[in-house]
Amino acid sequence: MLSTEEKERYTRHFLLDGWDEEAQEKIKNTTVFVAGAGGTGSPTITMLALIGVGCIRICDFDIFMESNKNRQFIHCLGEERVGMNKAESAALTVHSINPNVKVEYFDEKFTRYNIDDMVGDAEIIFDCVDRFKYKFVLADCARRKNIPMLFYGIMDYAYFGYIFDPTKTACFHCLFDEKKVAVVDKLSVNRGDVAVMAPTLFSAAGIMVNEAVKILIGYDKPAYNTFYIGFGKCHDLQNSRGLKSFKYWNTAYFNAEAKKAGFDFRTINKTSMFQTIHIERNPLCPYCQDGKI
Numbered sequence: 082m083l084s085t086e087e088k089e090r091y092t093r094h095f096l097l098d099g100w101d102e103e104a105q106e107k108i109k110n111t112t113v114f115v116a117g118a119g120g121t122g123s124p125t126i127t128m129l130a131l132i133g134v135g136c137i138r139i140c141d142f143d144i145f146m147e148s149n150k151n152r153q154f155i156h157c158l159g160e161e162r163v164g165m166n167k168a169e170s171a172a173l174t175v176h177s178i179n180p181n182v183k184v185e186y187f188d189e190k191f192t193r194y195n196i197d198d199m200v201g202d203a204e205i206i207f208d209c210v211d212r213f214k215y216k217f218v219l220a221d222c223a224r225r226k227n228i229p230m231l232f233y234g235i236m237d238y239a240y241f242g243y244i245f246d247p248t249k250t251a252c253f254h255c256l257f258d259e260k261k262v263a264v265v266d267k268l269s270v271n272r273g274d275v276a277v278m279a280p281t282l283f284s285a286a287g288i289m290v291n292e293a294v295k296i297l298i299g300y301d302k303p304a305y306n307t308f309y310i311g312f313g314k315c316h317d318l319q320n321s322r323g324l325k326s327f328k329y330w331n332t333a334y335f336n337a338e339a340k341k342a343g344f345d346f347r348t349i350n351k352t353s354m355f356q357t358i359h360i361e362r363n364p365l366c367p368y369c370q371d372g373k374i
């Protein structure tokens with residue numbers, strides 16, 4: 082049940098079509114897992130706290146640094162957080178944003194061996210990590226648990242999003258080539274020199290948290306089998322490191338499907354600010370066929 086304070090707090094939600102007290106209670110009774118409390122994790126966790134998700138389970142082993150301050154505002158509130166673990170810091174901020182929200186955090190690395198225990202009974206996984214190899218760990222966990230994972234990708238001025246739902250959508254392996262991503266991880270993210278700014282991160286997080294609420298309370302049909310791409314810079318795309326990375330780690334199947342949908346990763350040089358690519362399961366994908374990870 083919602084308290085009197087919660088009913089007052091969420092008054093503006095109840096004015097939205099499809100979002101009543103019953104829906105708010107459903108959100109209150111939900112646990113989510115957020116992998117990463119950095120660039121995309123910061124706005125994601127903030128929004129989840131604002132809308133009143135019952136329990137946010139956060140995992141991040143990283144330490145907040147001065148150079149994170151241009152974007153990770155969840156660690157920029159209150160006392161100085163430089164040097165603090167990001168999961169711990171995010172938990173502190175959530176308490177001050179919305180004391181009705183329970184937070185659990187892990188200040189350690191997740192691996193394919195401990196991820197199932199960490200995610201526990203969470204109903205949705207938010208993929209807010211940088212490295213693609215960890216995105217595959219999360220996607221494989223989502224598949225084992227049969228729960229949706231919301232994928233984020235940020236590169237330069239571009240942002241990407243996709244709902245991977247094991248029961249409904251093309252799988253992560255349909256879209257991305259696990260063998261190739263290790264190379265890209267080494268070339269970019271490992272050096273910590275990925276170009277990134279707050280507007281792209283917040284845009285991606287807004288889209289994906291909105292999709293998560295759709296999944297939870299059903300005020301609209303979630304955008305299954307839809308790959309989002311937003312562009313903060315719409316010209317000279319072939320020189321964008323973000324697009325170069327994607328066209329490399331996409332599977333040949335995804336590149337071909339994107340081309341059919343009118344978005345050719347290999348040649349496009351100018352686009353509108355927002356694109357969506359419809360993508361169905363690859364009929365030849367071994368993961369979609371046998372269901373084992």
Ligand SMILES: [Zn+2]
Pocket residue numbers: 251252253254255362363366367368369370
């Ligand atoms: Zn697949």
